[in-house]
Amino acid sequence: MHTTDVLIVGGGIVGLGTGLALAGRATVTVIEAEGHLAQHQTGHNSGVIHSGLYYKPGSAKALNCAAGRELMYQFCAENGVPHDRCGKLVVATDESELPALAELERRGAANGLTGIQRLSAAEMREIEPHVNGVAALRVPETGIVNYKAVSEVYARKITDAGGSVHTGTQFLGCRTEQDALTAETNAGPVRAKLLVNCAGLHSDRVARLCGIEPGVRIVPFRGEYYELKPRAERLCRHLIYPVPDARLPFLGVHFTRMIGGGVECGPNAVLAFKREGYRFRDVDLSDLAELAVNPGFWKMARKFWRVGLHEMYRSLSRRAFWHALRKLIPEVSFHDLVPAGAGVRAQAVAPDGKLVDDFFVCQAPRMIHVLNAPSPAATASLAIGRSIADAVLKELV
Structure with missing residues (x-):
């Protein structure tokens, strides 16, 4: 049986940032169900290092983004990760x-x-x-980076400090004991003093597998992107954002110059029919059934159905997407757009239908569950990781 001080479930940037903050201070094991790290929210975002402009002053998002932004710039500079504080x-x-x-x-x-x-x-x-x-x-203060590249450095530093990172390892459940817990995985049991749930799109499910009622449900929202053809890249020198809708935790369709070259346009925000639903045709009946019996989802849907229909229309119509982009840059031609990738945001929804806007972390005996960590979590990953590590070390004393 594998033994460790801390078992971290989820190999995205928040889980790895937490592992990095603990490395050298406790033995750390990170498990990731996918065959590679940073495959979902971390690897499918637009790579923006957020400034902290949008968030309610004093909120966890605002505080962690402000600290995490500067830590991210420093980390990238010290570790040779390409980045640009472009504004x-x-x-x-x-x-x-x-x-x-x-x-x-x-x-x-x-x-x-x-x-x-x-x-x-x-x-x-x-x-x-x-x-x-x-x-x-x-x-x-805003910048750009490749967060998958950042995550790879996090993982390397964890292993260099004596920790371990295991891909292709799915968490199946756990049982708590007086002085430890035993997690079951498809690669065998892991005995740990404490578990940290950073499972992103599956964080609520992991909590329930641990015997915890998280109080929220994850609803997946797909964000779809286009890219500008090379001939049109001259239209955007930096990053260009609209004024966001204050009712929603999304920033609207925008233009983002990418660290590897090119300009990305998007995303919209549509309900995904699968937790990893990166395409419109990606459907999981069990995921849909879970939504269908979730009262919070239906309350949210009743409140935002008009917005949802508009986003769905823009998802299905490249011309509608183009019109949204032309509000910011009228010279963008319909033929300048090339379909690009998509990401899925793990949005926590409360039982009353409210979209949880701030980071949401809950603790239970021998467990810490990160249940809502959307943007700017990648920007703030070092700051979030340090705060979680502090809570873990207090429990380990």
Whole structure:
């Protein structure tokens, strides 16, 4: 039987960030069900190092993003991970969005962003000549990176410090004992003093396999992307975002220059019919059945059905997606767009139908469960990992 101080379930960037924070301070074992690390949320996002502009001051998102952003830049610089603190514009395309833009500016200042600037239409076009709008915020702290590459360095450092990382290892359940717990996996049992659940899209299921009622259910939302053809990449120099809908934890369709080259456009946000539903035709009947008996899902659906239908229409219609992009850059041609990848966001939904907006972590005897860690979790992964590690070490004393 494999023994360890801490068993981490999930080999995404939050699980690996937690393992890195514990490495050398406790024995660490990370297990990942997939054959490779960072295969889902970590490996399918647009690679933005978020500034912390959007989040409610004092929230876990705001605090961890502010700390994690600078830790991420430092980590990448020290470990040779390509990155670029390129900055972004958040653009109000008409005057009706100016109050929301002002609120973002207030939040940014409250969250400690020192370089944020309010720009006129003329000033923003000096930075992004092809953008359309009446005003913008310039946020120089934003950057880009490849989070899969970051995760690989995390994993290497964990193993260099004496920990272990196992792919192709599925968590099946556990039983707690007086001074330890035993986890069952498809690769055999693991005995640990403490378990950390960072299973992302399956975090609520892992909690239930541990005998814990998490109080939320994961609802998968697919975000689909296009890329600009090389001839159109000149239209976007940095990152260009719209003013987001304050009712939703999504940032809207935007333009992102990628660290490996090219410009990504998106994502939208549609209900996925499978927890790993990266394509419209990806359907899992058991996942759908779980949604069908989830009262929180139906309450959410009743509240946001109009938004959901619009997002679904944009998912099925490249022309509708194109029209959304043209609000920011009118020169983008329909023929400039090439279908790209997709990601699935693990969104926790409460029993009353509310979308859980902040990071959500709960503790039980010998267990810590990370039940909602959407964007900016990748940016904040080092800060989140350190806070979880502190809680783990207190339990191990």
